[in-house]
Amino acid sequence: MKIHFIAIGGSAMHNLALALYQKGDVVTGSDDEIFEPSKSRLKTKGLLPEEEGWFPEKITSDLDAVILGMHAKADNPELLKAKELDVKIYSYPEFLYEQSKNKTRVVIGGSHGKTTITSMILHVMNYHEKDVDYMVGAQLEGFDTMVKMTDDNDFMVIEGDEYLSSPIDRRPKFHLYKPNIALLSGIAWDHVNVFPTYENYVEQFEIFLNEITNGGSIVYNEEDLEVTRIVEASTNPIKKYPYKTPKYSVKDGITFLETPEGPMPIEIFGGHNLNNLEGARWICQLMGIDADDFYEAIATFKGASKRLEKIAETKTAVAYKDYAHSPSKVKATTDAVKNQYPNRKLIACLELHTYSSLSPDFLKEYRGTLDSADTAVVFYSPQAVMIKQLKEIKQEQIEEAFDRDDLVVFTNPADFKTYLYSQDYENTCLLLMSSGNYGGLNLMDVKDYVEKP
Known part of the structure; x- marks a missing residue:
């Protein structure tokens, strides 16, 4: 495919550009400002625009797709040219769905813990050499990019952000993924510039639950009262799996997770992270990883970038x-x-x-x-x-x-x-x-x- 990125310099956008380049697609892009590390990473692969700014002449009728980033504005000259030429325009989440609609989509949602839980799942899969497609919001140890896309992998693991999809698509990103397997970690009012009331914010998660495919699964944190309320109230015909913080202890600055084989030292700490870990364990189980293999892998997880x-x-x-x-x-x-x-x-x-x-x-x-x-x-x-x-x-x-x-x-x-x-x-x-x-x-x-x- 021949794909152009409007606002290629963003954290998520440049990682998707790199992933598609790795996949063999022809990738171009524009942006009016690009900072590190995006700049160096794009330059290494020959994807850094020669000049900063917007250039409508880059938009041609032979493009298969234009991907529009949140940094761009609705009157962006490249966007207007793409509309004029009737080139297919995708928001970031729309394109992820398009690329994964024939895969089993695993979407991690919630006001907090999304990046950590997604990172834990990917760490476990990588540890056991199980190749999956993914999109995660932080750079992970052992992973070249925050996005991976292939034609062959069965699973796509997606961090499901509730923020807006694009300047011309005001739907929350995680409404577009239509998960087969989903997780909901917690609900705590955020993004007040978009969701002015608590009730309006909670409604987005109710919609998320309704977008899970028929017969799919929701793994949810039963310690969060709002999460439990909306999951139990959902009439979507899906399987529901509650989880809660597992037993653990702290001794001399080291956290020990209680497992069937006894206490196991782990690299991460904090009740919220242990709660995240249990959610990740359930998701991994639904993806075919048994408990013993999960514990073996998670013992070496050091955390996502910028998270403790x-x-x-x-x-x-x-x-x-x-x-x-x-x-x-x-x-x-x-x-x-x-x-x-x-x-x-x-x-x-x-x-x-x-x-x-x-x-x-x-x-x-x-x-x-x-x-x-x-x-x-x-x-x-x-x-x-x-x-x-x-x-x-x-x-x-x-x-x-x-x-x-x-x-x-x-x-x-x-x-x-x-x-x-x-x-x-x-x-x-x-x-x-x-x-x-x-x-x-x-x-x-x-x-x-x-x-x-």
């Missing part, structure tokens, strides 16, 4: 970075680190960076999320608030939202860095939670400060 990723460690200090930004993820991650290191001081730092987290009306959802931390720090950029055209947020609103009198709040990146680099990290855990970078924080500098003698 260890960035520094000494005998008495440790630092983690995590992608957590929504309230449920922030609480689960903070609790996990404190439970793993109960005798160490925990400094938890959260950057409010997303549209939801910077919305004054949504801030109250963060109440109590940092309670496990001995020192709680919040950083946000007033400039980011302006760029997103949101109401101004005052420091008092942040303090009131988190309901901590001792909350430390920073709005200046330099002040935040000075604070971090002035701390004594003896017998301490540092947790950095953000989908951004705290205004340009260098993690190698953090590593040096935490590990300095």
